[in-house]
Amino acid sequence: MNQYLKKSLLSFIIFTTFSYESAYQLSDNNNNIEFVDKELSKNYDVCVIGTGYVGLVLGSGLAEIGNKVICLDIDSNKIDLLNNGVSPIFEPGIEDLILKNTTSRNLYFSCNLADSIKNSQVVVIAVGTPQGPDGKADLSAIYSAAETIGKNLNSYKVICIKSTVPIGTWQKVTKIIRDSCPENCDFDLVSLPEFLREGTAIYDSFNPSYNVVGTNSEKAVNILKSIFKDLFNKAPLLIVSNPTAETIKYSINSFLATKIAFINELANLCDNAGVDISEVTKCMALDHRIGKEYLKQGPGFGGSCFPKDVQALIKIMEEYNVEPKILKSVMDSNEYQKRIALKKLYHLIGQDLKNKTITILGLAFKSGTNDIRNSPAKDILEELVKSEANIKAYDPVAIPEMRRVFSKVNYCNSLEEAISNSDAIIIVTEWKEFTELHDLLPKLDKKPIIIDTKDILNLEHLKEQGFIVDSIGRSCKCK
Numbered sequence: 001m002n003q004y005l006k007k008s009l010l011s012f013i014i015f016t017t018f019s020y021e022s023a024y025q026l027s028d029n030n031n032n033i034e035f036v037d038k039e040l041s042k043n044y045d046v047c048v049i050g051t052g053y054v055g056l057v058l059g060s061g062l063a064e065i066g067n068k069v070i071c072l073d074i075d076s077n078k079i080d081l082l083n084n085g086v087s088p089i090f091e092p093g094i095e096d097l098i099l100k101n102t103t104s105r106n107l108y109f110s111c112n113l114a115d116s117i118k119n120s121q122v123v124v125i126a127v128g129t130p131q132g133p134d135g136k137a138d139l140s141a142i143y144s145a146a147e148t149i150g151k152n153l154n155s156y157k158v159i160c161i162k163s164t165v166p167i168g169t170w171q172k173v174t175k176i177i178r179d180s181c182p183e184n185c186d187f188d189l190v191s192l193p194e195f196l197r198e199g200t201a202i203y204d205s206f207n208p209s210y211n212v213v214g215t216n217s218e219k220a221v222n223i224l225k226s227i228f229k230d231l232f233n234k235a236p237l238l239i240v241s242n243p244t245a246e247t248i249k250y251s252i253n254s255f256l257a258t259k260i261a262f263i264n265e266l267a268n269l270c271d272n273a274g275v276d277i278s279e280v281t282k283c284m285a286l287d288h289r290i291g292k293e294y295l296k297q298g299p300g301f302g303g304s305c306f307p308k309d310v311q312a313l314i315k316i317m318e319e320y321n322v323e324p325k326i327l328k329s330v331m332d333s334n335e336y337q338k339r340i341a342l343k344k345l346y347h348l349i350g351q352d353l354k355n356k357t358i359t360i361l362g363l364a365f366k367s368g369t370n371d372i373r374n375s376p377a378k379d380i381l382e383e384l385v386k387s388e389a390n391i392k393a394y395d396p397v398a399i400p401e402m403r404r405v406f407s408k409v410n411y412c413n414s415l416e417e418a419i420s421n422s423d424a425i426i427i428v429t430e431w432k433e434f435t436e437l438h439d440l441l442p443k444l445d446k447k448p449i450i451i452d453t454k455d456i457l458n459l460e461h462l463k464e465q466g467f468i469v470d471s472i473g474r475s476c477k478c479k
């Protein structure tokens with residue numbers, strides 16, 4: 001079934017399902033159209049506040065394993081989209097999961113926070129904690145959600161913080177809820193960090209390597225066990241204190257970011273020393289003390305988590321009078337790495353890019369997502385747009401997002417269009433379709449220079465065909 005037909009059918013099913021039992025009315029407080037569903041008078045096992053990557057994947061996943069879930073957002077546009085079966089985020093498999101669970105009446109979407117909170121046993125805060133101007137996590141959305149929860153606390157509830165928050169946030173959130181709730185309100189606050197990766201978020205949700213629950217309440221743990229069912233049995237369950245859970249999340253992301261920054265520096269050494277980094281990491285991966293994950297060299301880590309979380313941990317350490325020497329260098333090293341492809345470009349083609357056509361392949365921070373937050377492609381484009389080069393760019397899904405940031409780039413509709421008549425191609429994201437370059441490149445009239453920062457092409461083979469090629473950490477194979 002093609003995408004258009006699938007979307008139309010999906011919208012029809014959702015529309016008929018909801019128009020049967022639902023009504024829309026104007027909210028008294030503002031002009032937003034607020035979704036009011038008769039289902040709101042029923043009880044929910046879980047309500048999730050925030051329909052970003054974390055909230056939406058968690059809510060759909062909990063519905064899939066048999067819970068009755070309502071996902072909430074103050075953005076009525078997002079809720080309207082979701083009620084029409086359209087996901088506001090690009091995540092493989094999410095729309096199928098939403099369709100399945102809205103049809104089976106396990107999953108609902110609403111802007112009505114008050115009623116949904118009142119009618120739920122577990123309330124999960126999954127709002128964004130973006131990096132503030134001072135480098136610290138901006139907790140305003142968390143505090144606002146906490147106040148709304150407090151005001152609507154009509155019975156005992158387990159309140160979970162899923163968002164990534166600095167150490168001690170659980171105390172502040174507990175105080176806000178207590179200060180805003182009716183007298184003698186009863187709740188437990190659980191720190192429940194999330195570890196899913198964009199692009200594989202659904203797989204990660206159903207296949208956790210471990211689960212972390214931060215609380216001192218046995219009652220809350222038992223309720224969460226009944227909600228998370230097998231997901232808590234599938235992998236080790238670590239029950240720790242709230243501040244420990246908060247620290248674990250930053251520690252894991254910052255350690256992985258450190259591992260990548262280390263490998264990238266090693267890759268740069270390998271380039272200068274005539275060594276192949278992939279042979280080095282292959283051996284490192286066999287050492288169980290190191291492990292095989294997050295050893296892939298590249299153009300620097302990006303995304304919504306690693307850069308933000310390392311920066312936030314730097315601030316947390318400073319607040320606790322610890323000098324974050326390693327993490328500061330991780331950030332510095334990553335900033336350098338994000339522009340290393342440009343250094344290689346200038347080395348191969350010269351500094352003057354006037355009348356040169358440069359193609360950027362991959363705009364998202366990694367494959368499987370349209371997220372361009374902190375994407376290395378952004379840093380590269382930022383510098384290229386200042387030159388007089390003709391810039392072409394292609395990404396299977398992230399062009400609309402990047403067009404909003406850089407309008408002067410010539411965005412192409414296909415890989416073929418992007419690589420034709422180009423002087424240099426820089427691969428920045430490991431999209432699988434880019435391996436088609438092996439078939440497409442030999443057909444080109446003009447042979448471009450190829451800089452493969454993601455190590456997805458057989459550069460030796462391309463070199464044999466007369467292409468000038470370069471990589472990160474494998475330059476010895478290109479000379």
Ligand code: UDX
Nearest residue numbers: 194195196197198294295296298301302303305365366
């Ligand atoms: C990360 C964490 O993995 C996840 O547990 C957390 O919940 C959110 O942050 P995500 O940002 O979605 O997930 O992507 P991830 O796959 O971890 O990659 C992060 C960045 O590191 C990307 O830019 C990726 O390209 C880069 N990376 C990853 C490498 O450069 N080398 C690697 O070996 C792995």
